[in-house]
Amino acid sequence: MTLLALDDLAVDLRGRAIFAGVSARIEAGEFVGLIGPNGAGKTTLMRAALGLVAARGHSSLLDHRAVDRARHAAWMPQARDIAWPVSVEALVALGRVPHLPTGRRLSAEDQAHVDAALAAMGLEGMRHRTATRLSGGEQARVLIARALAQDTPLLMADEPIAGLDPAHQIATMQVFAGLARDGRAVIASLHDLGLAARHCTRLLLLGEGGIVADGPPGDVLTPDNLARVFHVNAWFADTPHGPVFQPLEVIE
Amino acid sequence: MADPAPRRVVSMNLCTDQLAMLLAAKGQLVSVSDLAVDPRASAMVEQARGYTINHARAEEVHALRPDLVLAGQYSSRASVGMLRRLGIRVETFAPARSMDDIGAALERMGALLGREEAGKRAAARFEERLSALRAEVERRPEAALYYANGYTLGDKTLAGQILLTAGFSNTAAKAGITGGRVMPLEQLVMYAPEALISGTSYSGETRSEAILDHPAVELLRRSRPSAEVRDRDWICGTPQVLRAVEGLGDLRRKALEGEG
Amino acid sequence: MIRVFAALAILCAALFIAALLVGPAQIGAIEGLRALILGGEGPAPLVMQEIRLPRALLAVMIGLSLGLSGAAMQGYLRNPLAEPGLIGVSGSAALGAVVAIHTGFSAAWAYGLPLSALAGALAGVALVIALAGPRGSSLTLILAGIAISAMAAALTSLVLNLSSNPFAANEIVFWMMGSLADRSMMHVGLALPLMVVGWAMLLPLGRGLDALTLGEDAAASMGVRLTRMRLVLVVGTACVVGAATAVAGAIGFVGLVVPHILRPLVGARPSRLLWASALGGAVMVLAADLAVRLILPERDLKLGVLTALVGAPLFLHLIYKTRRELP
Numbered sequence: 001m002t003l004l005a006l007d008d009l010a011v012d013l014r015g016r017a018i019f020a021g022v023s024a025r026i027e028a029g030e031f032v033g034l035i036g037p038n039g040a041g042k043t044t045l046m047r048a049a050l051g052l053v054a055a056r057g058h059s060s061l062l063d064h065r066a067v068d069r070a071r072h073a074a075w076m077p078q079a080r081d082i083a084w085p086v087s088v089e090a091l092v093a094l095g096r097v098p099h100l101p102t103g104r105r106l107s108a109e110d111q112a113h114v115d116a117a118l119a120a121m122g123l124e125g126m127r128h129r130t131a132t133r134l135s136g137g138e139q140a141r142v143l144i145a146r147a148l149a150q151d152t153p154l155l156m157a158d159e160p161i162a163g164l165d166p167a168h169q170i171a172t173m174q175v176f177a178g179l180a181r182d183g184r185a186v187i188a189s190l191h192d193l194g195l196a197a198r199h200c201t202r203l204l205l206l207g208e209g210g211i212v213a214d215g216p217p218g219d220v221l222t223p224d225n226l227a228r229v230f231h232v233n234a235w236f237a238d239t240p241h242g243p244v245f246q247p248l249e250v251i252e
Numbered sequence: 253m254a255d256p257a258p259r260r261v262v263s264m265n266l267c268t269d270q271l272a273m274l275l276a277a278k279g280q281l282v283s284v285s286d287l288a289v290d291p292r293a294s295a296m297v298e299q300a301r302g303y304t305i306n307h308a309r310a311e312e313v314h315a316l317r318p319d320l321v322l323a324g325q326y327s328s329r330a331s332v333g334m335l336r337r338l339g340i341r342v343e344t345f346a347p348a349r350s351m352d353d354i355g356a357a358l359e360r361m362g363a364l365l366g367r368e369e370a371g372k373r374a375a376a377r378f379e380e381r382l383s384a385l386r387a388e389v390e391r392r393p394e395a396a397l398y399y400a401n402g403y404t405l406g407d408k409t410l411a412g413q414i415l416l417t418a419g420f421s422n423t424a425a426k427a428g429i430t431g432g433r434v435m436p437l438e439q440l441v442m443y444a445p446e447a448l449i450s451g452t453s454y455s456g457e458t459r460s461e462a463i464l465d466h467p468a469v470e471l472l473r474r475s476r477p478s479a480e481v482r483d484r485d486w487i488c489g490t491p492q493v494l495r496a497v498e499g500l501g502d503l504r505r506k507a508l509e510g511e512g
Numbered sequence: 513m514i515r516v517f518a519a520l521a522i523l524c525a526a527l528f529i530a531a532l533l534v535g536p537a538q539i540g541a542i543e544g545l546r547a548l549i550l551g552g553e554g555p556a557p558l559v560m561q562e563i564r565l566p567r568a569l570l571a572v573m574i575g576l577s578l579g580l581s582g583a584a585m586q587g588y589l590r591n592p593l594a595e596p597g598l599i600g601v602s603g604s605a606a607l608g609a610v611v612a613i614h615t616g617f618s619a620a621w622a623y624g625l626p627l628s629a630l631a632g633a634l635a636g637v638a639l640v641i642a643l644a645g646p647r648g649s650s651l652t653l654i655l656a657g658i659a660i661s662a663m664a665a666a667l668t669s670l671v672l673n674l675s676s677n678p679f680a681a682n683e684i685v686f687w688m689m690g691s692l693a694d695r696s697m698m699h700v701g702l703a704l705p706l707m708v709v710g711w712a713m714l715l716p717l718g719r720g721l722d723a724l725t726l727g728e729d730a731a732a733s734m735g736v737r738l739t740r741m742r743l744v745l746v747v748g749t750a751c752v753v754g755a756a757t758a759v760a761g762a763i764g765f766v767g768l769v770v771p772h773i774l775r776p777l778v779g780a781r782p783s784r785l786l787w788a789s790a791l792g793g794a795v796m797v798l799a800a801d802l803a804v805r806l807i808l809p810e811r812d813l814k815l816g817v818l819t820a821l822v823g824a825p826l827f828l829h830l831i832y833k834t835r836r837e838l839p
Contacts, residue, residue: 050733070735081727083590084780097723098735101714150734211558328709402677402694423741434812437694438559459613459686461681468562470668 002060002184003154004049004068006075009057011041011048018044022057026187028153031180033217034189036206037230041191043078045206046156050075059083061154070098074150079187080139082131085089087140088125092117095149115154120230122168138166155179157188161195163245173199184203197221197236197245205229217243219248225249257366258320258341264308264331265324266293267338267488268345271361272322273299274490283316293451295484295492310334322365348489350413355379357489378491385497389419393507395500396423396445398469400460402437406430411486414493418500420447441468448478449500449505478505483491513784516777520791524572527798531568532640534802537807544638565696571801572794573700574760577707577752579793580786582767584714587721587782588745589641591770592830593650596753597764600660603638605662605750605757606687608632610671612758613678621697624707630754636660637749641742650834689816690761692801695832699759708750713744714791718783725782763816765823766793 010020018041024033034042048055050073051062061069074095082091083202086189095117096110107115118124121141128135131142144160155176157223159171168194176186178198183199190196194204196217205213207229213220218236224248234247261276262283263269269284273296286307287293288300306312314320318340323332325346335342343364348354355375362371395415396406400475405411406424408431415422423445427435430473450464450473472478485496530550533541537559546552567617578596582647592696596602612618612628643656672680721733722742732738754765770792772784778784800818805811 047729052729052732055652064733065739066737070733075730075733076728077727078734079727079729081590081725081730083725083727084782086725086780090779094722094726094734100719102719143726147729159561193653195586201825296548401682425704436536436809437536438535438563441559442539444566458675458677458679459683461677466562466694467694467698468558468696471558471562 003028004187005058005060005217006049006052007058007153009048009055009059011044011053011055013044014052017209019206019209022206024204024211026154026216027184028185029180029201030185031177031201032185032187032189033200033203034206035193035196035203035220036192036212040129040206040229042206043158046075046158046187046189052155055247061157066229067098068148070152072152073154074147074152076143076147076155076160077118078162080136080143080145082139085130085132088123088129088131088134089114089118091142092145092149093190095146098150113149113151116144118238120148121145122171122248137168141168144175146177152186155184155186158187159191161190161192168208169195177201193234193247194245195219198242217245221245232233254414258364258372260315260316260318261320261322261365262306262316263305263322264320265322265327266312266322267347267490268295268322268361269300270294270488270490270492271345271357272365273303274374275358275361275367276365280365282318283313291484292482293487295482295488296494297480300387301331310338313464314338314340322364323360324481334391348410349408350410351382351417351493353410354489354491354493358491373439374491376493381491381494382497385494385501386417391508392419392421392425393446393504394423394443395420395447395449396435396443398435398440398464399451400458400464402434402440402463403428403432403439404435405432410427410489411492414486414496415449415500418497418502420500437463437466437468444472445476447476447503448472449503450483452476466468477503478479479503513778515793516542516774517790520788520795522739524794524798526789527795527802528568528572531571531798531802532564534805535559535564536805539554546651547609561695562596563694566700567692567801568798569700570692570695570703570760571798573703573707574756574763575766575794575797576790577710577756578763578766578797579770579789579791580711580714581749581752582793583782583785583789584721584745585637585749585767587717587724587773587785588742589644589652590651590724590804591834593653593827593834595765595768596633596749597766598661598768598827599636599653599657599764601633601749601753602762602764603661603668603688604636604639604665605629605633606762607648607668607671608754609758610668610683610687612672614677616743622702626755626758627704629758630666630706630750633750633757634746636664637753641746650831651655654831669680684751685814686761688762689755689765689814689820690757690817691804691812692760692812693785693812695759695814703759703765706751706755709800710748710753710755711749711790712770713751714746715786717741717745717748721782721786761814761816763797763819765816765819766796769798769819769823769826772830783835 004026006022006024006202009022011018036042047053061073105179121144138194161172173195179186203217205220212229213225226232231251232247233249236245261281262270266284266287269288272281283304284308286305289297291297321335321342323342324345328498332342347399358369358375362368404424406429407422412422423443474484485492535546540554544560544781547556582595608631609629612625618625641644644652667686672684679795720736723734723736772788774788774792778788800815803818804813
């Protein structure tokens with residue numbers, strides 16, 4: 001089932017073309033890593049798909065009304081905004097807002113989703129802590145849990161693992177992979193190509209004003225693409241421990 | 253008074269304006285203040301129109317080359333001080349707080365203008381008319397003076413004295429008010445005075461005067477004799493206050509008729 | 513949570529009754545309440561029904577409005593310094609009211625007063641939101657507030673000074689500090705319709721304000737229509753602040769102090785804070801108006817003097833706390 005279809009999407013910001021001609025279909029079961037150098041437009045692409053920035057072309061998410069869209073796709077922005085000192089549990093429960101009729105309290109089912117999201121991110125012990133007093137990495141996990149609690153077929157996350165320690169980076173990638181295995185889809189922008197190579201089912205390489213490559217990690221992380229787009233060379237191998245990718249040097 | 257009579261007199265206060273106009277010789281008074289031609293405040297608008305109008309500012313007063321300036325005790329200190337530094341004689345008058353003050357002010361103004369006789373005559377005539385009005389009364393109905401912002405005046409004010417002279421007792425005294433002060437509206441309602449006297453409302457709406465339209469005041473006003481007094485008869489200690497006393501006499505008769 | 517709301521409601525009710533029973537006229541509690549409910553002859557029913565009841569009602573309505581609008585603006589701008597008085601909304605509402613009174617518009621048509629104050633408040637709040645941007649930083653908020661307050665105060669003074677009425681100039685204090693003295697049922701009737709509209713607009717914003725805790729993008733992706741929400745917030749705030757200011761002048765700091773005190777008690781959730789601040793605002797204004805009557809009954813101490821004495825130090829404390837985000 002196609003959960004997101006982008007057709008010929010293009011965005012200009014302040015008269016500068018960020019990207020153009022982006023078309024892609026995201027199917028249920030996929031964990032898509034959105035990769036590309038700084039400024040390639042990864043964030044803008046996801047925001048355009050969600051209708052948060054004006055774009056030409058078409059995104060299937062915009063066929064929904066805003067309220068229905070919120071039940072179809074969850075979005076975790078890169079900015080880790082937590083404006084008020086609310087508890088971790090209350091913050092994660094905000095993910096249920098699109099599912100609650102106005103003025104209704106959390107039902108048992110809503111609470112179950114909140115508990116599951118807290119468990120998935122290993123936050124059960126912190127549920128009553130004040131979110132604003134947590135460390136940056138902990139806050140990032142709370143915000144991922146919030147997006148998980150929204151319980152949508154499609155999850156889009158902007159650099160979700162930036163700032164996490166290695167154990168939590170891997171755990172988060174495994175949670176996303178697990179969602180994909182359960183028949184959902186996840187799109188996450190990533191800078192750690194090693195983690196992307198190991199956990200994603202598919203990579204979208206953004207650069208040069210559009211999509212440079214789209215496919216399984218092995219097909220996208222070719223020496224040629226890496227040199228052209230990232231200006232690095234790398235060591236990439238399938239090992240008994242799974243695919244291992246390690247960038248080596250900058251190409252002058 | 254050894255000084256020769258001043259020849260160019262400028263008054264910069266509403267009350268000294270009126271006293272001077274009553275007593276000055278022809279041509280002696282050069283200028284009066286702008287309030288003297290305001291019909292709401294001044295009882296002598298017609299006479300005042302014959303003089304140069306000043307706005308109580310030192311510069312314009314000085315330009316009139318006066319040899320005597322008349323000011324109120326509460327006239328701008330800066331203006332009065334500057335005129336004195338410029339070597340001009342400034343005489344200040346305290347606001348009248350009783351009927352006796354009025355006679356004294358007339359005599360002093362006469363003396364300052366070198367017209368002692370005229371001053372004494374005016375004072376005597378005032379006392380005479382006053383004692384004719386100060387009828388002996390067997391019962392003093394209670395009246396309240398109620399102005400914008402809920403302000404009331406007690407016995408130690410000119411208005412309070414006018415009220416007493418006209419044969420009323422003052423509600424403010426009950427509240428322990430002798431000077432001028434705000435009396436809370438609910439206190440006024442509880443005292444339930446027999447007559448209500450308020451100031452003339454000015455043109456142009458204000459919030460300050462809205463209290464006089466409050467339903468509680470409205471009800472008081474409708475249920476008992478009430479009067480609007482013309483400010484010009486009350487503000488200054490001049491023989492004009494006799495008009496106010498006369499006006500209140502009518503109100504008092506109405507208040508007493510109510511019981512009969 | 514329920515306990516917080518119950519405590520606020522009980523406090524509010526107790527202060528309301530106290531407001532009815534305290535005043536310069538010595539009326540016994542039982543006698544007063546009987547006069548209030550049963551009416552009858554004599555001055556006591558007049559005092560209770562025409563003087564104290566409207567005053568107490570207005571204290572509740574205005575407190576509710578100021579507490580609610582403070583919590584709503586803070587939730588939207590995600591800044592604890594946002595308060596209608598501080599950011600110039602009350603000041604511009606006062607300007608609208610003063611213009612209505614001194615042009616005779618309010619005399620020609622009673623609702624001219626609150627509607628003119630609404631127009632002033634609308635201009636003020638729209639200007640603040642436009643200047644402060646979607647996420648109001650403390651610096652822009654405070655600067656915008658200073659500019660708008662100064663402008664509104666200057667124009668208000670100008671209108672009052674131009675008036676030919678000698679009382680007008682002295683009213684600047686009332687419009688800057690606010691007072692509930694000598695208000696009547698007529699003022700209740702003038703303010704209530706507009707306030708009800710404003711309450712109905714602001715109270716349902718809770719859900720969207722909750723979502724905004726996570727930032728604009730996240731809130732928009734959760735189905736919150738931000739443009740519509742901003743419009744509702746602006747108009748709702750202008751309605752309640754405009755109506756409150758039209759009848760009682762600009763009473764500052766209520767919308768700052770109340771949400772600040774109550775935020776920890778409701779788990780900092782903006783939606784709960786809306787309701788709690790509404791009740792808390794009523795409590796604060798009732799208490800301040802009682803204090804005004806108890807401390808200096810005959811001096812007509814302005815309500816805003818008391819709220820500022822409580823609020824200004826807290827404001828300084830909040831600036832101190834958020835100074836890191838200031839350059």
